[in-house]
Amino acid sequence: MLTENTTHRPNPKTTASIAGHPLHPMLIPFPVAFLVATFVCDLLFWNTGNTGWSTASLYLLGAALVMAALAAVAGLTDFLGDKRIRNLSAAWHHMIGNVVVVLLSLWNWYRRYEAGDAAVLPTGLLISLLVVLILLYTGWRGWEMVYRHRVGVSDPTT
16 A cells, blocks of 8 residues: 555556457456366366367367467567566566467367377376476466566556
8 A cells, every 4th residue: 555655656567458448358357267177177178088088188289389479479478568567576487488378278179180199198198297287377377477476457546
């Protein structure tokens, strides 16, 4: 809370926004949900052997990659747009971890596209699990930027 004796320095701003609303947090739920759903479909394929689940995971991976590209453009724009964001270790961990997620997911998608159902067990399932675990970490670091460092948060004027 601001007091009369406190000088207020504005929070780090997000560069990619519409009407003051940051784009990156609007876009990230899509690839995250698609990648978690990919893991769930892989588990269901492993449990049932129903090839519909492996097909679903291929499409979910594709959709995740498209939406991750959009979220990455917005996130990189924010990262490059304010030096204070680049000075946060959380921002670097978030970005590098999510690049790893995208590269793993791209490899996972390509393997499935080329080899079909055979690419799911065990390697595709393990990659999906690893991606979800990395997402838990990068999500933690992303929310740390918002809640601890107030990146993109508009404080009310006093």
